[in-house]
Amino acid sequence: xxxxxxxxxxxxxxxxxxxxxxxxxxxxxxxxxxxxxxxxxxxxxxxxxxxxxxxxxxxxxxxxxxxxxxxxxxxxxxxxxxxxxxxxxxxxxxxxxxxxxxxxxxxxxxxxxxxxxxxxxxxxxxxxxxxxxxxxxxxxxxxxxxxxxxxxxxxxxxxxxxxxxxxxxxxxxxxxxxxxxxxxxxxxxxxxxxxxxxxxxxxxxxxxxxxxxxxxxxxxxxxxxxxxxxxxxxxxxxxxxxxxxxxxxxxxxxxxxxxxxxxxxxxxxxxxxxxxxxxxxxxxxxxxxxxxxxxxxxxxxxxxxxxxxxxxxxxxxxxxxxxxxxxxxxxxxxxxxxxxxxxxxxxxxxxx
Amino acid sequence: xxxxxxxxxxxxxxxxxxxxxxxxxxxxxxxxxxxxxxxxxxxxxxxxxxxxxxxxxxxxxxxxxxxxxxxxxxxxxxxxxxxxxxxxxxxxxxxxxxxxxxxxxxxxxxxxxxxxxxxxxxxxxxxxxxxxxxxxxxxxxxxxxxxxxxxxxxxxxxxxxxxxxxxxxxxxxxxxxxxxxxxxxxxxxxxxxxxxxxxxxxxxxxxxxxxxxxxxxxxxxxxxxxxxxxxxxxxxxxxxxxx
Numbered sequence: 001x002x003x004x005x006x007x008x009x010x011x012x013x014x015x016x017x018x019x020x021x022x023x024x025x026x027x028x029x030x031x032x033x034x035x036x037x038x039x040x041x042x043x044x045x046x047x048x049x050x051x052x053x054x055x056x057x058x059x060x061x062x063x064x065x066x067x068x069x070x071x072x073x074x075x076x077x078x079x080x081x082x083x084x085x086x087x088x089x090x091x092x093x094x095x096x097x098x099x100x101x102x103x104x105x106x107x108x109x110x111x112x113x114x115x116x117x118x119x120x121x122x123x124x125x126x127x128x129x130x131x132x133x134x135x136x137x138x139x140x141x142x143x144x145x146x147x148x149x150x151x152x153x154x155x156x157x158x159x160x161x162x163x164x165x166x167x168x169x170x171x172x173x174x175x176x177x178x179x180x181x182x183x184x185x186x187x188x189x190x191x192x193x194x195x196x197x198x199x200x201x202x203x204x205x206x207x208x209x210x211x212x213x214x215x216x217x218x219x220x221x222x223x224x225x226x227x228x229x230x231x232x233x234x235x236x237x238x239x240x241x242x243x244x245x246x247x248x249x250x251x252x253x254x255x256x257x258x259x260x261x262x263x264x265x266x267x268x269x270x271x272x273x274x275x276x277x278x279x280x281x282x283x284x285x286x287x288x289x290x291x292x293x294x295x296x297x298x299x300x301x302x303x304x305x306x307x308x309x310x311x312x313x314x315x316x317x318x319x320x321x322x323x324x325x326x327x328x329x330x331x332x333x334x335x336x337x338x339x340x341x342x343x344x345x346x347x348x349x350x351x352x
Numbered sequence: 353x354x355x356x357x358x359x360x361x362x363x364x365x366x367x368x369x370x371x372x373x374x375x376x377x378x379x380x381x382x383x384x385x386x387x388x389x390x391x392x393x394x395x396x397x398x399x400x401x402x403x404x405x406x407x408x409x410x411x412x413x414x415x416x417x418x419x420x421x422x423x424x425x426x427x428x429x430x431x432x433x434x435x436x437x438x439x440x441x442x443x444x445x446x447x448x449x450x451x452x453x454x455x456x457x458x459x460x461x462x463x464x465x466x467x468x469x470x471x472x473x474x475x476x477x478x479x480x481x482x483x484x485x486x487x488x489x490x491x492x493x494x495x496x497x498x499x500x501x502x503x504x505x506x507x508x509x510x511x512x513x514x515x516x517x518x519x520x521x522x523x524x525x526x527x528x529x530x531x532x533x534x535x536x537x538x539x540x541x542x543x544x545x546x547x548x549x550x551x552x553x554x555x556x557x558x559x560x561x562x563x564x565x566x567x568x569x570x571x572x573x574x575x576x577x578x579x580x581x582x583x584x585x586x587x588x589x590x591x592x593x594x595x
Binding site for chain 2: 206211212213216217
């Protein structure tokens with residue numbers, strides 16, 4: 001094929017460009033607190049990176065298998081509360097030590113996720129969505145009513161370090177969130193490229209067919225669900241430690257659950273980079289919006305508008321749509337011979 | 353010896369008896385046809401044998417091992433593959449990825465590693481070439497023609513090397529030229545050692561391809577034999593013509 005070398009060079013250049021972009025974004029993320037040290041910016045950065053992690057973690061279940069959980073805030077809140085209780089009951093001194101204990105909150109979340117997943121994954125499609133929402137509200141109610149354990153509506157206080165005053169306070173949490181976001185991305189990326197990930201995508205496309213070709217759908221779905229939940233739980237733990245005070249309605253906030261879904265949808269469901277792009281676009285915009293219009297909750301209108309635009313104009317999300325454009329551009333630029341030949345082959349094969 | 357042995361298999365849906373103590377055998381190395389009028393229970397038998405629905409009664413033995421009540425993924429792992437009516441493939445995966453889904457890998461490490469991809473892709477490409485559809489390896493399943501989907505589904509189910517393959521209407525909705533190609537590929541795979549059980553309405557296709565034919569009527573196997581015997585069996589004519 002005459003066009004092949006050109007395409008190969010273009011593909012190589014594109015991969016190099018991607019790699020370079022990734023390195024630049026990585027460096028920027030690492031030095032951000034140095035170049036923009038004011039607390040307003042670092043505070044926004046903590047939440048933005050938190051949502052990068054949340055959306056990526058949610059995507060492992062929702063994007064790859066197509067099982068849309070709107071109740072992942074259950075794991076977020078559970079991670080936060082279990083971490084808070086852990087710190088309080090073990091009298092852990094505030095500072096850097098609690099960050100080391102974050103995986104324990106992840107482990108506890110795993111136990112919960114196995115239980116919830118066991119039940120919820122007996123359903124499919126819309127029923128699954130509703131069951132996950134129901135579990136989220138059940139946990140919120142437990143948080144409100146198990147007063148002896150959680151403090152109920154009065155809230156749960158977490159220890160915090162008095163040494164991290166002023167401009168520095170956000171920085172440790174920023175890096176903790178960054179570590180978890182990178183962890184979620186690495187896991188998402190390696191699943192996407194594994195046989196396990198291929199099985200998840202097969203489940204998304206046609207679950208019964210996947211069963212027929214030997215994909216153990218039940219255990220695959222449950223595994224993806226638990227991995228996704230554990231990451232969300234650990235992020236919730238760092239969130240709890242950051243905000244230092246937990247209330248059931250804010251830790252088990254349906255909006256947190258919906259935000260991560262919206263970000264994954266906006267960026268591109270089932271892609272590795274999509275949720276990252278969705279979170280980087282939406283979270284700063286939402287915080288800016290909330291900041292400008294105060295506590296009016298007008299940002300909810302903004303959210304629904306974004307949701308409508310995504311569904312109407314970009315139903316597949318940014319990343320797949322842009323990838324399509326690039327692909328078309330590359331094929332067009334490679335010369336008409338390639339395309340003509342491609343379509344000829346397609347026609348030939350279609351009518352044997 | 354029979355590879356697959358179905359004995360007194362029954363399944364009812366509410367008041368409808370779909371399969372009524374049906375018994376049939378599929379000898380190893382054969383291409384066996386399962387025919388019968390619409391609603392005679394052919395697809396239900398397929399769903400029972402492959403574990404998609406649980407039987408109300410009766411036994412299914414594969415290589416002398418009872419498999420009734422097992423899930424589809426386990427039955428697939430034991431060596432029974434199937435295709436569906438109207439060719440089901442994964443529309444948002446490429447043809448090559450469609451081929452890789454059925455590949456068996458044992459253990460957690462293998463599931464997460466990427467080391468074996470190269471070898472598996474090579475085998476997948478060979479199988480696609482065998483079906484004459486290697487040119488669409490990079491095309492999304494949803495963009496393939498119906499004929500290509502049929503060939504891809506058959507190619508993919510062969511990837512785990514099943515001993516027995518159940519084909520649900522392999523000739524359904526396919527033009528005569530492609531029909532001949534599908535028949536020829538099934539014959540070749542059979543020569544290489546795969547046993548087939550197929551449901552089909554196209555009698556010419558069945559009579560041409562099958563070594564043995566089982567006739568189902570109202571959920572029961574009413575006749576069996578080689579194609580010529582079955583064609584001349586008066587009970588079969590009754591079932592089809594309703595005299």
